[in-house]
Amino acid sequence: MPELPEVETIARGVNSRVRGDRIVEVWFGSHREPLKNSASRQARGLVERRIESVHRTGKHIVVELGSQGELRNSAGTGEIAAQWIVHLGMTGRLLVTTPDAPVAKHTHARLRLESGRELRFVDPRRFGRLEFRDLAKGTKFGGPGLEPLTIAGEDFAALFRGRKLAIKAALLNQTLMAGVGNIYADESLFRAGIRPRRRAGRLTREELERLRKSLKEVLEHAIRLGGSSVSDYVDADGAKGFFQFEHNVYQRTGEACRNCGTAIKKIVVAGRSTHYCANCQH
DNA sequence: ACAGGCTCCTGCAGGC
DNA sequence: TGCCTGCAGGAGCCTG
Numbered sequence: 001m002p003e004l005p006e007v008e009t010i011a012r013g014v015n016s017r018v019r020g021d022r023i024v025e026v027w028f029g030s031h032r033e034p035l036k037n038s039a040s041r042q043a044r045g046l047v048e049r050r051i052e053s054v055h056r057t058g059k060h061i062v063v064e065l066g067s068q069g070e071l072r073n074s075a076g077t078g079e080i081a082a083q084w085i086v087h088l089g090m091t092g093r094l095l096v097t098t099p100d101a102p103v104a105k106h107t108h109a110r111l112r113l114e115s116g117r118e119l120r121f122v123d124p125r126r127f128g129r130l131e132f133r134d135l136a137k138g139t140k141f142g143g144p145g146l147e148p149l150t151i152a153g154e155d156f157a158a159l160f161r162g163r164k165l166a167i168k169a170a171l172l173n174q175t176l177m178a179g180v181g182n183i184y185a186d187e188s189l190f191r192a193g194i195r196p197r198r199r200a201g202r203l204t205r206e207e208l209e210r211l212r213k214s215l216k217e218v219l220e221h222a223i224r225l226g227g228s229s230v231s232d233y234v235d236a237d238g239a240k241g242f243f244q245f246e247h248n249v250y251q252r253t254g255e256a257c258r259n260c261g262t263a264i265k266k267i268v269v270a271g272r273s274t275h276y277c278a279n280c281q282h
Numbered sequence: 283a284c285a286g287g288c289t290c291c292t293g294c295a296g297g298c
Numbered sequence: 299t300g301c302c303t304g305c306a307g308g309a310g311c312c313t314g
Contacts, residue, residue: 125292181308
């Protein structure tokens with residue numbers, strides 16, 4: 001479901017509410033979990049740790065955790081000893097609630113915090129993933145791919161050099177760049193005036209630079225509006241985003257292009273529905 | 283290298 | 299009302 005702007009919005013919201021709080025009790029649902037390592041291992045690893053910060057890497061939310069068993073109410077050392085990595089898949093939600101808030105259907109994890117609040121992971125389709133990492137036993141989560149918000153023009157161009165796949169497929173490939181999904185691939189290609197089926201390696205340097213800037217602008221604009229709420233996306237408070245009203249092509253099949261009035265086309269690229277304006281994009 | 287298909291799931295909209 | 303089909307912000311795997 002969520003792409004970079006939605007994940008960024010959620011991570012910021014969660015961070016501002018739980019930073020400095022401590023995990024005092026952990027509950028995982030009993031049936032098949034969307035987990036990378038076992039529920040019991042995660043629960044044992046998470047409990048009694050201070051949440052140092054929460055941030056986004058690609059489409060992943062990274063919860064940075066202090067060492068286990070520090071004194072209650074202590075400020076902590078600020079050092080990162082473990083991480084909880086949350087990937088929301090298509091329908092995942094990470095919510096900060098009061099303990100008495102009704103438990104939504106498909107709630108898979110609940111972390112009770114010292115403040116009394118709860119951090120909950122809800123995911124109907126269970127495409128999301130939860131992973132616990134003890135940094136004493138393994139490496140820090142790096143995530144795949146480069147960050148589209150900060151990538152330099154040279155690096156951006158290098159990603160696509162010599163590649164025969166469609167530019168849209170390349171944008172969706174998380175090992176190249178992390179965070180771009182179906183909405184923002186379509187929207188950035190529209191903004192850059194590039195057709196989604198163009199071969200990545202055939203784009204001119206000028207087009208690539210236009211695409212890099214368009215992508216950055218679209219993502220930053222979407223972050224400012226709290227992301228796109230296409231069906232069920234909500235932030236850490238359960239509030240919706242507003243970028244869906246700014247979409248130029250995504251899910252606007254047959255509607256008039258806001259730029260030229262031509263009907264927006266829908267095709268399939270890389271197995272995903274793809275929307276573009278045949279008049280504005282070349 | 284890359285395309286395309288299939289898979290993991292649930293929920294919702296639309297057609298009949 | 300119900301039943302069926304298709305589709306959905308992701309991504310991994312397998313085949314050709």
